[in-house]
Amino acid sequence: MKRAIPVLVLSVAGLVPVWLYSPSEGHGGELSEVAAPETPQQQQAPAPQTTAPKTTGSAAPKTSAAAPTTQQQQTQQQAQTRSVSGPAVNTSEGTVQVQVTLQGTKITDVKALRAxxxxxxxxxxxxxxxSALKxxxxxxxTVSGATATSEGYKASLQAALDGAK
Structure with missing residues (x-):
């Protein structure tokens, strides 16, 4: 009984800093990835589209008929590749936001913008x-041990896919 009071006092004293802890506001307790490399590629894709008709317009009619078809197919494929960001979903563990890259209707990449x-x-x-790519x-x-993050990831991904349609 003599030990019970000091043990109780020291236990409470040890828990007080844990209860008062809050993460620093410098990083907000989140991971963040920058999706900037994909945006310039998408902006560069339209440039060949605008110059292609000028070069094919001066070519012979038979050559220009075949070349634009191939070029149109290439530009359509490039135009179909797009990235869509889902909304930021607040979970009990923090905010989760994903960006999905689609080529046509196929998911080619998924990045976590915030987690x-x-x-x-x-x-x-x-x-x-x-799992999303597969x-x-x-x-x-849901990934065991990261249930809240998994649910937020799935919600943001579904919203991004819905927005891409």
């Missing part, structure tokens, strides 16, 4: 990406 900065999340993000939809399994 909680925790070990379970860092481990779950590659698994969630791999499933070609937002109908993916």
């Amino acid at each position: 909680p900065n925790s070990n379970p999340t860092r481990m779950a993000l590659p698994l969630l990406r791999q 499933a070609q939809s937002a109908d993916i399994d």
